[in-house]
Amino acid sequence: MLINANTAISTSAVLLVPYSKWHVPRYHVWMKDEEIQTATASEPLSLEEEYAMQQSWRHDADKLTFIVCQPLPEPLSKAKQKYAIRESDDSADRMLGDINLFLRVDDGEAGDSSAPQIIGEVELMIAEKHNQRKGFGRASLLTFLRYIVDHEAQILDEFMNGNITSAASSESVARVPKPWRLECLSVKIGQGNGRSLALFEGLGFQKVSEEPNFFGEFELRRVDLGREKVDGELARFGIEGYVEVPYRDEK
Template identity: 40%
Template structure:
């Protein structure tokens, strides 16, 4: 990614192709990150069939990406709970918040509903799979601890946030349409923080399968 406009809108840095590949590999192995490639929608007749790698997700069909990052919630009052500490008092897991970002690269693919559909589907996926995502995060936190834990810490997702360039009105409108609201003033980097409290409790109707969300098997090309 080396286009100034995209870097400005997504608050990202220019990377070489080798750095992009290294990032993708690192993120795949990380328990605090989740990333998906956004592709053009399939024809209705094939919508419920399993996608085929290198066909449905061929380079020409890729339009962007969408990501979730998990961070310790330093503002959460439950961080000092003894259930989250091992026998030596070391913190193994804590309540976390999630940061979501999405990028649709080409202008020709923007304003067509692709971003909203991708974000709605991604939020539905995260909501449905939240227990396993938090369990993976918890296991990684415990494995990184210097000492074995006497109890498995309980990690709770407190909220979802998105940090968006103040001037990026389309992106702010996109997140607002799915229940995010301004939660903090513009920061030093010119970003507005939007948040969706209550996500883990299923507060948003948009997460329901009634909006067309579904999961299908991903088959590797042969």
């Protein structure tokens, strides 16, 4: 997506930045790990293919992504919104993982005749084991949720007016009622991944079924996307100083 091409998000716990070409070499190293490939249902790519994928994430109207980095050395305040992210702030040694949103138009289960709905599927990865179990995943997810609820209308406008023929038929898209809104956020987690299940369930995602699907995954959904709810969760976990700041152009 283009909506976040020049926007980074700073909090006391993490820094989220647009996925840019200078992040690709580090990301490529992560994705060589077989455990990460299994957890993300990904196939290994060549470096050239990884650069092409980064451009797809940057421009496709149905994908929103940020790279998760360590928080800025000094927290920002709204009084400092003119601060621009420096190269050292999201250098390779400060990268932690990524968080993504896939948007789709869903006609409903089992041929339901109700109006199509817009659903956002979330993917979260904290790549290296020494950075896991430190709260970075929860902080990334809550920061991402805050961005989504603040910019829902713009995100959906880009999605619905973009090239989403792979996500839904034109007939389904035309039937989505206005004003456009996210019906829910969804996540799919392997049945053996207890930590991720606990993380998402602790933040209001509920299992669609008590049994995993054919692929051994649980789908969990969150329907409460209100700003007040998200702000309360940020405060509960001590994540402060949410500020959107300018991010440098990708040349």
